Amino acid sequence: MAVSRHKTRHRGPVITMLWNTALEVKTRVAVGSGARTKLSGILAQISAGKKVLVLCQPTTAVQWLREILAAIPSDDYHVSTLEVPDGETCKSTEWLVRIWEHLQERHFDRRDTIVALGGGSVTDLAGFAASTYMRGMNLVIIPTSLLAQVDAAIGGKTGINLPAGKNLAGTFFFPRAVLADPELLSSLPKKQFVSGMAEIIKYALIEETVAKHTDYEVGQKKLFDVLNTFVNSGFDYEDPVCAGLITSSIKMKLFVVGKDPHEGGLRRMLNFGHTLGHALEKVADYRLTHGEAVAIGMAAVTRLSVTLKKLPKAEGEKVIKLLENAGLPTELPPNLDRQKLIESMAHDKKREGASIKLVLPVTRLGMVDYEFSLPIEEVDKLI
Numbered sequence: 001m002a003v004s005r006h007k008t009r010h011r012g013p014v015i016t017m018l019w020n021t022a023l024e025v026k027t028r029v030a031v032g033s034g035a036r037t038k039l040s041g042i043l044a045q046i047s048a049g050k051k052v053l054v055l056c057q058p059t060t061a062v063q064w065l066r067e068i069l070a071a072i073p074s075d076d077y078h079v080s081t082l083e084v085p086d087g088e089t090c091k092s093t094e095w096l097v098r099i100w101e102h103l104q105e106r107h108f109d110r111r112d113t114i115v116a117l118g119g120g121s122v123t124d125l126a127g128f129a130a131s132t133y134m135r136g137m138n139l140v141i142i143p144t145s146l147l148a149q150v151d152a153a154i155g156g157k158t159g160i161n162l163p164a165g166k167n168l169a170g171t172f173f174f175p176r177a178v179l180a181d182p183e184l185l186s187s188l189p190k191k192q193f194v195s196g197m198a199e200i201i202k203y204a205l206i207e208e209t210v211a212k213h214t215d216y217e218v219g220q221k222k223l224f225d226v227l228n229t230f231v232n233s234g235f236d237y238e239d240p241v242c243a244g245l246i247t248s249s250i251k252m253k254l255f256v257v258g259k260d261p262h263e264g265g266l267r268r269m270l271n272f273g274h275t276l277g278h279a280l281e282k283v284a285d286y287r288l289t290h291g292e293a294v295a296i297g298m299a300a301v302t303r304l305s306v307t308l309k310k311l312p313k314a315e316g317e318k319v320i321k322l323l324e325n326a327g328l329p330t331e332l333p334p335n336l337d338r339q340k341l342i343e344s345m346a347h348d349k350k351r352e353g354a355s356i357k358l359v360l361p362v363t364r365l366g367m368v369d370y371e372f373s374l375p376i377e378e379v380d381k382l383i
């Protein structure tokens, strides 16, 4: 801790001090086939305590838990497991309390570790629990869905849902390590793989703006073009391009979050499609996957941008086509209560006064305006 120079007089008037900390966050991120086998090495590197809680969901318990448990040396660690319900159901205060109680009953302390083995629901919940138990303990994430590998596990946002909305309680908390292994996707249902594709498409649509503001560099081919080829060749996790797409997405997110960890500005661009997406998830009672909802949101802001003449029509059409070819929806589901949707967007975290902040694709694919404000009374233009 460092306070700017100030002569102490041991008196009590009101003074102001500029307080800086030496807080530094370091997360080890391993991406690629076999990354999951690094777990025991990572536990040693972070000097983890003797206790490990592996949080999983029913699907990952069946598919991967045994292998992950076998990778943790039983002579060195006492390992317990907790299986939480599938999907959004686990992102609740009820499950948060259950985790806290599990940790407390087994006398976990701050050096002990939660290992999150699952999709974004588990990684969000595990992150929240790890950040709040004893004001923060070790967290290692092994994301098992494509969406969690490219997005939810990266960047330190944690959260649970409240009855009034998604992710309404959460923290910024960075894991000690993330092990993103495409082989874990071998058991992922196609619908969930497609859901993750939505977030990769998002990265393709912000790539140039990320490169402009951070040290990220666009490769020989734009992510959008690589994605187009991947999608048109019937995409799956075994295609070596898949691992590359995951790595590029993670890099982009790390560069953005590294510059703006607490979403002061730049990080907002990662919310492309998410304002409508989050509202849709809630109003549709989570029948849409996160990626499906975000895809509809991205299509909506793209159409808005074309209408406002900020994006050429032909560029807008390419976005819609890529989403459709990837098997993602681009229109609102029929019979959805539009009024509820508008109300939900009006209560979004990204609301600022009388408008909501949107990320708009502008000029050409890869570029976005992440400061665009839409007055609340015009929100219906989006749908």
Ligand SMILES: NC(=O)c1ccc[n+]([C@@H]2O[C@H](COP(=O)([O-])OP(=O)(O)OC[C@H]3O[C@@H](n4cnc5c(N)ncnc54)[C@H](O)[C@@H]3O)[C@@H](O)[C@H]2O)c1
Pocket: 057, 058, 059, 060, 063, 086, 087, 088, 091, 118, 119, 120, 121, 122, 124, 144, 145, 146, 147, 148, 151, 152, 153, 154, 155, 156, 157, 158, 159, 167, 184, 185, 186, 187, 188, 189, 192, 195, 289, 290, 291
């Ligand atoms: N914190 C963040 O920055 C951030 C970013 C994006 C999304 N999210 C959150 O992530 C969640 C969505 O993530 P998700 O789509 O991964 O959800 P999820 O965890 O619900 O997983 C989706 C489904 O895939 C199954 N699954 C996961 N991995 C599997 C595997 N390897 N094999 C078989 N089945 C598997 C799960 O059981 C579940 O049924 C949302 O709650 C969203 O809010 C958070």
